Amino acid sequence: MRRLLTTAALFALAASLCLPVTAEEPPHPTFSPLAPGSVVQSQVVYLAGQAMHSQWRGVISKRAVGKSSGTTFYQWYLSIYQIDDTTYRLRYQSPRDGGPLSKVEKASVGDMWYPLQSAEIVDSAMLMQPAVEQLIVSSHETGADCGSATVTVLRTNSAGKVVPAVTIQNNCDLKVRVSRGTGGVSDALILNGPYYNSTAPNCCPTKAKAVATLRYRNGTWIEQPKYFTLYPNAFPH
DSSP: OHHHHHHHHHHHHHHHHTSOOOOOOOSSOEEESOOSSEEEEEEEEOTTOSSTTOOEEEEEEEEEEEEETTEEEEEEEEEEEEEETTEEEEEEEETTTOSSOOOOEEOSSSSOEESEEEEEEEEEEEEEETTEEEEEEEEEEESSSSOEEEEEEEEEOTTSOEEEEEEEEEESOOEEEEEOOOTTOOOEEEEEEEEOOTTOOTTSOSEEEEEEEEEEETTEEEEESOOSEEEETSOOO
16 A cells, blocks of 8 residues: 555656646736736736746737727737746837837828727747747738738747747738647647638638648748748748
């Protein structure tokens, strides 16, 4: 009986050592500086690996820039913070540092502000290597037509700077979800939206419901099938 208990205890210890060590967030962290406007979404992400005191936070916020005929126009923001003791310090912000969101400006005629924007944090995922996460953000901007949809995957580089790992863009619409890898296989992204060939107008996609899988293998982003436009290590040009 004693031998069985000892074996069980050793097995439990070995199993626990295989799990990633995640940090405990301070009970009342502060943000320096605060995200602009009102916070819509906030999520912990381990951009530099899952270890003690290594949390980052992605924050989506928006601030009203104008109002006309009952419609409120907003500037949306993506802010990424890194924990420092009990304070999250800002390391990256869009549109200030480029990225998926544009600066909203007043139109030259009338009380209108463009582009119309929306943004959300979709999830975090280990797409590129074990125990290191990337942040997946979805955004949409439009003017007079259906606009463009963007999925941005953000990581940190060797200097600790937040940079794009890959950006995916599509006319009108683009949805994304994470497919979790098992058995040591990295996570993948499942993309779906309308597919337009080089001559298709926005009104008439070549394929109304296209689905593609995006994986990172041997230093390269691989999309199968190739429906949507990729910008490896860059924001859209």
